[in-house]
Amino acid sequence: NAGVTQTPKFRILKIGQSMTLQCAQDMNHNYMYWYRQDPGMGLKLIYYSVGAGITDKGEVPNGYNVSRSTTEDFPLRLELAAPSQTSVYFCASSYTSGGVTDTQYFGPGTRLTVL
């Protein structure tokens, strides 16, 4: 299993540009998450999904959109990039059954700079 994969690894955007961060998992996990990691701030949850077709906002959803058309994929869309979105973005997945959530598995991250 590849686990959780993310592309690209690095990206530089100009203010106002858009892009999609890709995330895929091959563990048949039902839950998927997007976090951003700012220096000294820990991880903040952007969006999460409990299954295909179902998404919900986390702590910091503004400026982002997600979709979950398949179990495997959970892309994160940035519209009109702003310098405040400069961060490292992590995708994670987990399996939840009967209300008990298993461990989250993280991808390697995407380092995004907005200039």
Add this chain to the structure above:
Amino acid sequence: AQSVAQPEDQVNVAEGNPLTVKCTYSVSGNPYLFWYVQYPNRGLQFLLKYITGDNLVKGSYGFEAEFNKSQTSFHLKKPSALVSDSALYFCAVRDPTSGTYKYIFGTGTRLKVLA
């Protein structure tokens, strides 16, 4: 509202000495608690978790953590530190009674093991 605190930004310990990385939490119900480790330019890796049962949890790489309900703490420990343990450590909490599947992460503690 659920929250987690890691009161130390950095912990320095000599190789071979015991180490402790502190974590305290606040949730309304019984918490699910997790420790993750992050090496430079990598995603987070799972170390251990407490869901229920024995308060002393053993995890990967010789780490363990003790759940203390009265002190609302979940400190990470290792009897003998290795230089290779130097990394960024995150505590996370989820409140299973909250009706959401959101995890809250601490701000991280940088562990430096000195040879």
